[in-house]
Amino acid sequence: MTDTLDLVTAQARQAALVGGPDQVLTTEQVRSFVLESLAGADLDGRSVCLVVPDGTRSCPLPLLLATVHQALVGRVTRLTALVALGTHVAMSERALATHLGYAREGLDATYPGMTVLNHEWWTPETFVSLGTISADRVSELTGGLLSMPADVALNRAVVEHDVALVVGPVFPHEVVGFSGGNKYFFPGIAGPEIIDLTHWVGALITSSEIIGTRGITPVRALINEAATMIPGEKLALCVVAQSGTSSLHAASFGSTEAAWAAAAEVSAQTHVRYLDAPVRRVVSLIPTKYEDIWTAAKGFYKLEPVVADGGEVIIYAPHISEISVVHQEIYEIGYHCRDYFVKQWDRFKDVHWGVLAHSTHLRGAGTFDEVEGERCRVNVTLVTAIPEEKVRGANLGYLSPDEFDLAAYETDPDTFVVPNAGEVLFRLR
Incomplete structure (x- = not known):
């Protein structure tokens, strides 16, 4: 390099x-x-x-x-x-x-x-x-x-x-x-x-x-x-x-x-900011310029590096009502780590590779084998207008915008709330 x-x-x-x-x-x-x-x-x-x-x-x-x-x-x-x-x-x-x-x-x-x-x-x-x-x-x-x-x-x-x-x-x-x-x-x-x-x-x-x-x-x-x-x-x-x-x-x-x-x-x-220690939870506040999860996924992968193992990224975007307007394949394959696709390549090789790549971007690091199944390092939860069955069907967590208490997360010492998420990358020192 x-x-x-x-x-x-x-x-x-x-x-x-x-x-x-x-x-x-x-x-x-x-x-x-x-x-x-x-x-x-x-x-x-x-x-x-x-x-x-x-x-x-x-x-x-x-x-x-x-x-x-x-x-x-x-x-x-x-x-x-x-x-x-x-x-x-x-x-x-x-x-x-x-x-x-x-x-x-x-x-x-x-x-x-x-x-x-x-x-x-x-x-x-x-x-x-x-x-x-x-x-x-x-x-x-x-x-x-x-x-x-x-x-x-x-x-x-x-x-x-x-x-x-x-x-x-x-x-x-x-x-x-x-x-x-x-x-x-x-x-x-x-x-x-x-x-x-x-x-x-x-x-x-x-x-x-x-x-x-x-x-x-x-x-x-x-x-x-x-x-x-x-x-x-x-x-x-x-x-x-x-x-x-x-x-x-x-x-x-x-x-x-x-x-x-x-x-x-x-x-x-x-555009790169550093934290001294990993955080347990991130709430990414997604601006309205991102109109679907396909583009709003930036609120995940620009925060993933600072989340502790087993932690969570919450994508807060109540204005979003679709995972992707254009790439409907994502509803069929869902969100998974890289190895989920690589180790089942015959099953997924005919899906557009750009769609597979996007899937891995929002799911982050993880492992997969036939015995243990898929284990992702970080949990991903959507707070959007997308119906719960679609969110869970895509292998993501769901919280209702009506029940989401942003103020509570803002005062939680284990939560890192990021406004205007999607442009600045966060890394650990």
């Missing part, structure tokens, strides 16, 4: 950076940095596809997008903003308008000349194949965890523009280590094979092991390999958000690798 850290540090030095872990940037500092960075980029007379996050990622996106638009309008031949949904629910027009900052005046008035697209991952015509990562190369990049070829399919909007410019935040991430950079392509706007492959590699390593890991993790290595197949130029404006606010600690600009590396170094210092 030392070699990959050295590589990331070297890449970070190649990016322009403003701010740092102990700073909060003003709006004018952000605007000046974006305008200056893009003024120096070779974008005149070229078409640009902006790859931006969906509503589950927090940053002052309207400020960033308005400034990018100001810097590029009149210079570029075509400007498209593509929302990187991954396999999340599509954003409605109303949600897009608020998320991107054109709610009051409308898209044409706010961003003249710019097109906005949802990543329609459910439509085969969305994608174009860029090639294949060979089985031998997959094995090499993953340290032998998997050996199989993978088709690298990407939203054709990126391929049909001269330049792809990623605009979005960097946080600790359960699949790749730290999000951002080339991850906005894979899985953000990618086809199913590369999504399943990368997510299952992360699940094999386990979320608790890979989340918040600095350097080039095996999943980041796969993502970077896939990104080399993108024909156009790849740039990134990566930001480090002050969690729970609309402010930024830092912003970086450069290649997708360099800008990500610079932002990840800051995120590692601002």
Whole structure:
């Protein structure tokens, strides 16, 4: 890992950076940095596809997008903003308008000349194949965890523009280590094979092991390999958000690798907090930007590392009424530890591996064998509007929101209550 850290540090030095872990940037500092960075980029007379996050990622996106638009309008031949949904629910027009900052005046008035697209991952015509990562190369990049070829399919909007410019935040991430950079392509706007492959590699390593890991993790290595197949130029404006606010600690600009590396170094210092001793119970208060358990699961795996063996994570999200709107397979397989699937592979190998990976993310570490069955290290309880039979059927604990006494937990010395859960990673010293 030392070699990959050295590589990331070297890449970070190649990016322009403003701010740092102990700073909060003003709006004018952000605007000046974006305008200056893009003024120096070779974008005149070229078409640009902006790859931006969906509503589950927090940053002052309207400020960033308005400034990018100001810097590029009149210079570029075509400007498209593509929302990187991954396999999340599509954003409605109303949600897009608020998320991107054109709610009051409308898209044409706010961003003249710019097109906005949802990543329609459910439509085969969305994608174009860029090639294949060979089985031998997959094995090499993953340290032998998997050996199989993978088709690298990407939203054709990126391929049909001269330049792809990623605009979005960097946080600790359960699949790749730290999000951002080339991850906005894979899985953000990618086809199913590369999504399943990368997510299952992360699940094999386990979320608790890979989340918040600095350097080039095996999943980041796969993502970077896939990104080399993108024909156009790849740039990134990566930001480090002050969690729970609309402010930024830092912003970086450069290649997708360099800008990500610079932002990840800051995120590692601002989005990872340490406890001196494990806690018996966590109550994760889930913000409304997470609309189902598929996305709200971040409230589990960013707290799992600080929970004592046999402890509990309570996901408090009374606004959520579905485990997943899109991925109904999760109701069939439920939530289990990695070994539950690995040791019964013939039974589960045909389920989308991204779904299997998500299942392990919310269930955490554990063991399985045919005699003892499944034993998970931590208990998971939902306090949501999801019916009890669905929750228990998915192998999770249930508490009714009407009977849940948050104030009692807040005064309980054995309970750690975390507001705005899902962005900051907690670890033991």
